[in-house]
Amino acid sequence: MPNLLAGKVGIISGALDERSIAWKVAQKAYAEGARFVLTNAPLAMRMGEINRLSEECEAPIIPADATSMEDLEKLFRGTQEHFGGKIDFVLHSIGMSTNIRKGKHYGELNYEWFQKTLDVSALSLHRMLAVAEKQDAFNEWGSVVALSYIAAQRAFLDYTDMSQAKAVLESIARSYGQRLGKLRKVRVNTISQSPTKTSAGTGISGFDAFYEYAERMSPLGNAPAEACADYCISLFSDLTRYVTMQNLMHDGGFSTTGISEEMVELLTNSKG
Ligand SMILES: NC(=O)c1ccc[n+]([C@@H]2O[C@H](COP(=O)([O-])OP(=O)(O)OC[C@H]3O[C@@H](n4cnc5c(N)ncnc54)[C@H](O)[C@@H]3O)[C@@H](O)[C@H]2O)c1
Numbered sequence: 001m002p003n004l005l006a007g008k009v010g011i012i013s014g015a016l017d018e019r020s021i022a023w024k025v026a027q028k029a030y031a032e033g034a035r036f037v038l039t040n041a042p043l044a045m046r047m048g049e050i051n052r053l054s055e056e057c058e059a060p061i062i063p064a065d066a067t068s069m070e071d072l073e074k075l076f077r078g079t080q081e082h083f084g085g086k087i088d089f090v091l092h093s094i095g096m097s098t099n100i101r102k103g104k105h106y107g108e109l110n111y112e113w114f115q116k117t118l119d120v121s122a123l124s125l126h127r128m129l130a131v132a133e134k135q136d137a138f139n140e141w142g143s144v145v146a147l148s149y150i151a152a153q154r155a156f157l158d159y160t161d162m163s164q165a166k167a168v169l170e171s172i173a174r175s176y177g178q179r180l181g182k183l184r185k186v187r188v189n190t191i192s193q194s195p196t197k198t199s200a201g202t203g204i205s206g207f208d209a210f211y212e213y214a215e216r217m218s219p220l221g222n223a224p225a226e227a228c229a230d231y232c233i234s235l236f237s238d239l240t241r242y243v244t245m246q247n248l249m250h251d252g253g254f255s256t257t258g259i260s261e262e263m264v265e266l267l268t269n270s271k272g
Contacts, residue, residue, distance in 0.1 A: 003032055003033040004032040004033070004233060004234075004236075004237040004239070005029055005032040005033050005034035005088075005089075005233065005236055005237060006032070006033035006034075007033070008033070008034045008035075008088040008089060008236065009034070009035050009036065009079070009083045009085065009086075009087055009088050009089075010029065010034060010035075010036040010037075010087055010088055010089035010090060010091070010236065011036060011037050011039060011075065011076070011079055011087060011089075011090045011091070012025055012026050012029065012036050012037070012038055012039070012059075012090075012091045012093070013038075013039045013040065013064075013066065013090075013091060013092055013093055013094055014040060014091070014092070014093030014094050014095075014147075015038055015040065015050055015053055015093070016040065016044055016047070016049065016050070016198075016199055017047070017049045017199060018049070019197060019198040019199060019225070020093070020198055020199065020225075021093055021147060021193065021196060021198060021225045021228050021229065022091060022093035023053060023225075024225045024226050024228070024229035025091050025093070025228075025229040025232045025233070026038060026053055026057050026059065027053075027056070027057065027229070028226075028229045028230060028232075028233050029057075029089075029232075029233060029236070030056070030057040030058070030059070032233055032237075034088075034089070034236070035058075035059070035083060036057070036059050036089075037059060037060055037061070037062050037075070037078070037079045037082065038050060038053060038054055038057070038059045038060070038061045038062075039061065039062050039063065039064045039075055040061075040063065040064075041063070041064070041065045041066065042063040042064075042065060043065075045061070045063055060082055062074065062075045062078045062079065066092075066094050066120060066124035066127065066128070067116075067119045067120055067123070067124060067127070069127060069131065072127055072128055072131045073131055073135070075131075076128075076131050076132055076135050076137045077135060079137075080135070080137055085139075086136075086137055086138055086139040086142075087132070087137050087138055087139065087142060088138075088139050088141075088142045088143070088236070089142060089143045089144070089145075089236040090128060090132070090142075090143075090144045090145070091145055091146075091147075091232060092124065092125050092128060092144065092145070092146035092147070093146075093147050094120060094121060094124055095120070095121045095147070095162065095165070095200050096116075096117065096120045096121060096200070097113070097117040097121070097160060097161050097162045097165070098110070098113035098116060098117070099113045099114060099117065099160050099161050100159075100160055100161075100162060100203060100204055100205070101203060103205060104160065105157070105160070106157050106160050109160060109161055113161070114161045114164075117161045117162060117164075117165050118161070118164065118165050118168060121162060121165035121166070121169065122165045122166070122168035122169040122172060123168070123172075125144075125146050125169055125172050125173065125176070126172045126176065128144075129144065129172075129176045129180065129188070133179075133180070133183065138180070138184045138186045139184075140184055140185045140186070141185050141186070141187075141238065141241055142180075142184065142185075142186040142187075143186065143187050143188075143189075143235055143236045143237075143240070144173075144176075144180075144186065144187070144188040144189070145189055145190070145191060145232050145235050145236070146169055146173055146188075146189075146190045146191075147190070147191055147193055147228075148166045148169055148170055148190040148191065148192045148193070148247060149162070149166050149192060149193065149195075150192050150249075150251065150254070150255055151163040151166055152166035152167040152169070152170050152192070152247070153167075153255075156210070158204055158205050158206045158207075158210070159204060162204075169190060170190045170192075170247045173188045173189060173190045173245065173247070174188075174245045176188050177189070177244045177245035178245060181244055181245070187235075187240075187241070187242075187243060187244035187245075188244060188245065189235055189243060189244060189245070189246045189247070189248055190246075190247045190248065191228060191231055191232065191235070191247075191248050191250050192247055192248065192249050192250060192251060192255070193223060193228045193250050193251070194214055194218065194222035194223040194224075194228075194250065194251045194252055194254065195207065195210045195211040195214050195222060196222070196223075196224070196225050196228070197211070198225065214251070214252075214254050216260055216262040216263055216266065217254050217257050217259075217260050217262075217263060218251060218252030218253050218254040218257065218260075219252065219253040219257065219260070220252035220253055221252050222251075222252055222254075223250050223251055223252050227250070228250055231248070231250050235248075
């Protein structure tokens with residue numbers, strides 16, 4: 001069904017380069033008839049890659065650090081001014097941990113960085129929604145999607161403080177989903193995505209092992225970024241109007257697999 005998002009207006013955060021999940025969401029949203037503003041942290045935009053996406057999708061860029069209420073107020077105000085109306089969808093595709101970047105293991109986390117991780121990767125969703133609520137920025141039946149990872153539910157030590165950030169992110173999606181559902185009939189969900197080879201993903205120590213393990217454990221294999229973008233589009237569309245306050249697994253079956261034949265074979269062979 002083409003033009004799933006015809007007439008819809010939104011905000012897409014987190015497109016850093018071609019590998020970014022948000023980059024694919026922008027391309028697919030554009031192809032489905034949506035108009036939107038692209039946003040990212042001013043620092044991240046210095047790389048300039050986002051300008052290419054902006055041209056390709058005819059989407060203006062409004063820089064915003066997701067931890068700054070002032071920036072977010074400008075972002076939501078600017079988007080509504082640009083399109084002359086309210087917003088139908090928001091993609092939160094933001095994550096950053098200095099503890100991961102600096103290679104800290106779970107027992108030696110720096111707590112200032114830990115707080116920054118929570119602020120950038122989780123509280124930013126609350127900030128965005130609080131700003132949108134104050135500005136009454138959403139159209140009825142709007143949709144918000146934030147990207148999460150299964151380390152919110154299961155221990156993956158190399159994911160360090162991002163595990164807690166994702167747990168908080170999913171919890172905010174539930175609570176704000178309840179609030180915005182009542183206020184504006186707006187839905188809020190998280191998508192828990194397979195390991196994906198992006199800038200944020202590959203920054204995690206042991207990422208290649210995460211990736212290969214998940215690939216072998218998932219009956220459908222790891223879900224690629226393009227497929228994640230398709231799922232986002234379906235959640236922004238009117239076909240999913242009553243899906244809200246959910247953490248939706250988009251992982252090729254990883255989360256409900258006990259062990260796979262591939263893993264059995266691998267471990268049997270490794271015993272020699
Ligand atoms: N790559 C994976 O394996 C994977 C798996 C599951 C979930 N996710 C999640 O998907 C989302 C997108 O990540 P990605 O894999 O596309 O990587 P990415 O590095 O392309 O995207 C992360 C984005 O966050 C932005 N960002 C960081 N700090 C910010 C700030 N203060 N304000 C505004 N933006 C800021 C970055 O500039 C970047 O564009 C993240 O939430 C990530 O945790 C990724």
